Amino acid sequence: MNSSFHPAVTPPSTAKAPGYWFIFRKSELLILPVESDGQALIPLVSGPADLGMILVREQYLGVLETEGRDVSCFAGEVADDAEPLAGTEFLTLRQLFGRLDEPVLAIAGRAVQIIDWDRTHRFCGRCGSPVEQLTQERAKKCFSCGLTCYPRLSPAMIVRVERQGKQGKEILLARNHRHPSGFYSVLAGFVEPGESLEECVRREICEEVGIQVTNIRYFGSQPWPFPNSLMIAFTAEYDRGTMSLEAEEIADAGWYQANALPPVPPPISIARQMIDAFVTENLDGN
Numbered sequence: 001m002n003s004s005f006h007p008a009v010t011p012p013s014t015a016k017a018p019g020y021w022f023i024f025r026k027s028e029l030l031i032l033p034v035e036s037d038g039q040a041l042i043p044l045v046s047g048p049a050d051l052g053m054i055l056v057r058e059q060y061l062g063v064l065e066t067e068g069r070d071v072s073c074f075a076g077e078v079a080d081d082a083e084p085l086a087g088t089e090f091l092t093l094r095q096l097f098g099r100l101d102e103p104v105l106a107i108a109g110r111a112v113q114i115i116d117w118d119r120t121h122r123f124c125g126r127c128g129s130p131v132e133q134l135t136q137e138r139a140k141k142c143f144s145c146g147l148t149c150y151p152r153l154s155p156a157m158i159v160r161v162e163r164q165g166k167q168g169k170e171i172l173l174a175r176n177h178r179h180p181s182g183f184y185s186v187l188a189g190f191v192e193p194g195e196s197l198e199e200c201v202r203r204e205i206c207e208e209v210g211i212q213v214t215n216i217r218y219f220g221s222q223p224w225p226f227p228n229s230l231m232i233a234f235t236a237e238y239d240r241g242t243m244s245l246e247a248e249e250i251a252d253a254g255w256y257q258a259n260a261l262p263p264v265p266p267p268i269s270i271a272r273q274m275i276d277a278f279v280t281e282n283l284d285g286n
Contacts, residue, residue: 003066003103007110010135011060011072017046019072020064020104022111023053025082028090029108031100040091040099042108044071052085053078059114061107075111077119093225097268105268109225114138116227117151125149156229157200158188160274161213163238165255169282171275172238173262174209174245174253183263184252185271188231201234209253210244213237219277222270233270258282 124142161172173184189204219233
């Protein structure tokens with residue numbers, strides 16, 4: 001799908017129906033019947049009533065420009081006990097990896113975070129008064145004490161560590177206790193207050209596997225709505241130290257060559273993009 005998304009806070013007066021409705025029950029997204037090729041669809045309807053849904057909150061997201069037309073996008077939330085119409089279902093975003101077009105999945109990731117912010121920021125965190133949503137930006141303001149709050153974003157670093165092994169370049173991959181399915185990935189961690197991204201890289205690597213790294217370089221970034229992260233990716237090189245695992249978090253870790261990797265994350269993640277780049281750069285014959 002060739003498309004571009006233009007975020008906005010309030011719908012323009014020229015907004016046309018129908019629109020795409022990203023409707024959530026907790027963190028599950030309502031989708032239409034699955035296509036024969038396994039792809040899922042977001043409802044393109046005039047409103048939630050067309051789907052038998054009554055919303056408890058609603059947010060305008062912006063316009064998706066695709067195939068020569070502009071379609072308004074909305075996010076909504078239904079009650080926890082809401083049941084979908086026959087032929088539709090609620091699925092988590094992880095279940096929809098590979099089943100929604102990537103631009104649409106990205107909007108869904110934006111939608112779930114905005115809905116969560118709308119739900120959890122109804123009152124001022126300073127004085128407890130009700131807040132009002134602003135129309136010119138994605139923010140809520142308390143007109144009692146003047147505090148303005150924005151959707152929460154949690155920056156996290158993710159890093160691909162390499163070293164020169166006896167038979168060529170090796171990548172450091174680890175398996176977290178949270179992933180019982182057994183896939184291995186590059187290391188990641190949240191940035192702490194007062195910490196630079198590079199400092200976070202050094203600290204997290206040292207804490208999780210006990211080694212020091214050098215030559216930290218920017219790789220890329222990816223919004224990650226689990227629940228509200230911005231993944232900022234780096235590459236780094238092994239400097240010194242003996243591997244020692246943080247037992248409560250890391251189940252296993254090791255150095256792997258490009259042609260002998262363990263199971264790795266799905267292609268949609270920036271972690272996989274980093275691993276694939278390592279493979280491309282280091283396979284024999286390249």
